[in-house]
Amino acid sequence: MIIKIDDSLLDELKKNNNNKQKMLYIFEKIAHSIICGKHLIIANRDILDYLSKNIELSCHARAAFKKTLNKLPYYGVMLKNSEAARLIFKSQPDDNQNFIENHIINLFNIAQENIGKYLKTSSLVLEDQDDMYIYNEILNSFSGNIRLCYKIIHGGGERTHEVCKSNLVQNFFTFSICDSDKKTPFCGLGDTSKKAMDFFKKNYLSGNIHVLNCHEVENLLPPKFMLFMLLHARPEQKPPIEFVIESMKVQEDACLYYDYKEGHKFQQIYIDNGNIKKFWEKLYNDTSIIQIKSRIQEYENNKLKKSDLVCSKSSTLLSSLKHKLKNGELSIPYNDFQIDESLKSTIDSLVIFFRTWFIASKPISI
Numbered sequence: 001m002i003i004k005i006d007d008s009l010l011d012e013l014k015k016n017n018n019n020k021q022k023m024l025y026i027f028e029k030i031a032h033s034i035i036c037g038k039h040l041i042i043a044n045r046d047i048l049d050y051l052s053k054n055i056e057l058s059c060h061a062r063a064a065f066k067k068t069l070n071k072l073p074y075y076g077v078m079l080k081n082s083e084a085a086r087l088i089f090k091s092q093p094d095d096n097q098n099f100i101e102n103h104i105i106n107l108f109n110i111a112q113e114n115i116g117k118y119l120k121t122s123s124l125v126l127e128d129q130d131d132m133y134i135y136n137e138i139l140n141s142f143s144g145n146i147r148l149c150y151k152i153i154h155g156g157g158e159r160t161h162e163v164c165k166s167n168l169v170q171n172f173f174t175f176s177i178c179d180s181d182k183k184t185p186f187c188g189l190g191d192t193s194k195k196a197m198d199f200f201k202k203n204y205l206s207g208n209i210h211v212l213n214c215h216e217v218e219n220l221l222p223p224k225f226m227l228f229m230l231l232h233a234r235p236e237q238k239p240p241i242e243f244v245i246e247s248m249k250v251q252e253d254a255c256l257y258y259d260y261k262e263g264h265k266f267q268q269i270y271i272d273n274g275n276i277k278k279f280w281e282k283l284y285n286d287t288s289i290i291q292i293k294s295r296i297q298e299y300e301n302n303k304l305k306k307s308d309l310v311c312s313k314s315s316t317l318l319s320s321l322k323h324k325l326k327n328g329e330l331s332i333p334y335n336d337f338q339i340d341e342s343l344k345s346t347i348d349s350l351v352i353f354f355r356t357w358f359i360a361s362k363p364i365s366i
Helices: 007-014 020-036 045-053 059-080 112-118 129-142 157-170 191-202 223-228 239-247 266-270 275-285 290-300 315-326 341-358
Strands: 002-005 040-043 086-090 104-106 123-126 151-154 174-178 209-211
Touching: 007 020, 007 045, 007 086, 020 040, 020 059, 020 112, 040 045, 040 059, 045 059, 123 129, 123 157, 129 151, 129 315, 129 341, 151 157, 157 174, 157 191, 174 191, 174 341, 191 209, 209 341, 223 239, 239 275, 239 290, 266 275, 275 290
Parallel strands: 002 040, 002 086, 086 104, 123 151, 123 174, 174 209
Antiparallel strands: none
């Protein structure tokens, strides 16, 4: 994240009062963060120049501020092209509030032993830590030449909000990405994302969570890429992917809401009067995929039950893809596949959050 050192921090240091040692400690911690490349820390030139010459700071700290000063012109170009929000470190003795909502942290009100909480490497809590292998492929294709710094925390599905809570106690820079679990654009959010959103909202950190505008992370995979991976697969594995690609010609965002892992049951499509039936029924009725048409005909002739699937699940394919990504046996060439606007928009939104939360300078050799 971009962290700006406010003038008030330096003003407090120059007062030479009983708070001076705390201010020196804060600047040493900020310098350490710069050296490690945990965040992108900026300040006015006068502040950085003063700190780079202050003999009360360690030689490492002075060198860190000097190098930051030298890089300000480069940072200016990068910040202009970045969507990153700023967090401002202030020190205002007369101010009893901690303006987290306005991205302002008043370090004056924070005990010295707790300062480190506001300079740690950012944490990203995911429902499943293996989701990061798909995100990595997206970032490799779309994040641009910007360094990102964060560590992954396994959320454990529906426990994600609890993991966020325990992590936030130690690290102010705690963020989360959740699946929406929506099976149509009209469905409500799933319990996991709602609980996580409620947690961050109660802590005035609503901007620290992003809920994907799709059913789950696997819906960010280009359908044509998934079909390509099935060239030599068994015939029954292809219909779900072929159906999604076909449906996108009529309903472009179909790829965002199809439940690859569970598929659809006949009851959801033809009996239950809900959002799933409303969104998917016509797409199934108009499909040209032979295997699906055949199963629908069997259902209409009472040869299949309402609890049966309209077509097979793709869970095996997804598990195989994530396994290969994890082992470095596969990469996803997003730029080689035509990506429809709805999917591209969802990916662009995700990339903006990564850039906003995790932009960081390169580590410095002192």
